[in-house]
Amino acid sequence: MSETFICPRHGDYLAPEAITLAADLRTIVPLAVKRRARCTQCVADADAAKQEAQKRYEIDLSRWRRWEAAEVPYRYRNRTLGNWKPSQDQQQAFRLVDAWAADIRSRYDAGEGLLVMGPPGVGKTHLLAGLVSAVIGAGFKARYASWPEAWARCRPPFDGSPELLFRELMNVDFLALDEIGIRSGTPKEQERLFELIDYRYSRALPMLVATNLTASELLRVGERTADRLREACTGVVLTGSSKRQEAAEDEALRRAPDAHQEPAPPSLRLLKAVDGQDEEEQWRARQAA
Numbered sequence: 230m231s232e233t234f235i236c237p238r239h240g241d242y243l244a245p246e247a248i249t250l251a252a253d254l255r256t257i258v259p260l261a262v263k264r265r266a267r268c269t270q271c272v273a274d275a276d277a278a279k280q281e282a283q284k285r286y287e288i289d290l291s292r293w294r295r296w297e298a299a300e301v302p303y304r305y306r307n308r309t310l311g312n313w314k315p316s317q318d319q320q321q322a323f324r325l326v327d328a329w330a331a332d333i334r335s336r337y338d339a340g341e342g343l344l345v346m347g348p349p350g351v352g353k354t355h356l357l358a359g360l361v362s363a364v365i366g367a368g369f370k371a372r373y374a375s376w377p378e379a380w381a382r383c384r385p386p387f388d389g390s391p392e393l394l395f396r397e398l399m400n401v402d403f404l405a406l407d408e409i410g411i412r413s414g415t416p417k418e419q420e421r422l423f424e425l426i427d428y429r430y431s432r433a434l435p436m437l438v439a440t441n442l443t444a445s446e447l448l449r450v451g452e453r454t455a456d457r458l459r460e461a462c463t464g465v466v467l468t469g470s471s472k473r474q475e476a477a478e479d480e481a482l483r484r485a486p487d488a489h490q491e492p493a494p495p496s497l498r499l500l501k502a503v504d505g506q507d508e509e510e511q512w513r514a515r516q517a518a
C-alpha cells in the first residue's frame with residue numbers, strides 16, 4: 230500500500246510503491262534510504278517554469294547578441310523609431326518609415342528596403358539605427374556600416390579582413406548602409422559598391438541606405454547602383470536643417486537606455502513538496518553557448 234502525503238498546493242499525493250517499500254525499510258536501515266516522495270505535480274510545475282524561463286532568456290540573449298553584432302555606433306545605440314522626433318516637414322517621411330516598420334517580416338520576404346535622402350544632420354543615422362533596432366526586435370540579423378569606413382577597409386593598409394566584412398554586408402538579413410555618395414568615388418570604389426548592392430538586389434535581401442544626395446544626384450554613386458537602389462528601396466526624403474545640436478541638447482534622448490539590453494540570467498525560487506514538506510529550490514538559467 231502506498232503511503233499518502235499532503236502537498237500544500239496540490240493536496241493528497243501517493244508515494245510511488247518503490248518509495249513506500251523503502252520507507253518501510255527505514256526503521257531497519259535508515260541510512261540506506263535516500264529516495265523520498267515528491268509531489269509529481271510540484272515537480273512538473275517546477276520543470277515547466279524552468280523551461281519557460283530558460284526559453285525566454287535564450288530569446289532575449291539571442292536578440293542581444295544580434296544587436297551587438299549589428300555594430301550600431303555607440304552614440305546611436307539608444308536611438309529608436311520611438312524616440313525619433315520628425316519635424317513638421319518630415320511627416321511624410323515618418324509615415325513611410327512607420328508603414329515600412331509595421332511589417333518587417335513581409336519587407337524581408339519581398340526584399341523591400343528604404344533609401345533615406347537628406348542633408349547632413351537631419352537625423353538619417355538616427356533613423357537607420359532605429360530601423361536596425363526594430364529589425365533586431367523582429368527576430369532578424371542586421372548590420373550597420375558606414376560606406377566610407379567599409380571602403381577604407383578595402384584599401385591598403387588593410388584594417389582587418391575586408392573580404393570577411395564584405396561577406397557579412399552582402400549576406401546579413403538587413404543591411405543598413407550609411408553615407409553613400411558622400412564624395413564621388415573612384416571607378417574602383419563605385420565598382421565595389423555596385424558589387425555589394427547588386428549582390429543583395431539580385432537575392433532580394435533588403436537594404437536600408439542613407440545618403441546626402443538628392444534623388445536626382447543619386448547617379449553619382451554609379452548609374453547601375455542608383456538603378457538597383459531605386460528599384461529595391463522606397464525613397465524617404467528627410468528635409469530640414471541640422472538637428473544635431475538640438476539632439477545634443479535633448480536630455481531625455483541622451484539619457485535614453487540602449488535600444489536592447491543584455492539580459493541577466495533569470496533565477497527562480499521553486500517550492501516542491503517532499504514527503505509532505507515544502508522544500509525550496511533556487512534555480513538559475515544556464516547561459517547558452
Ligand SMILES: [Zn+2]
Pocket residue numbers: 236237238239240268269270271272502
Ligand atoms: Zn505539489
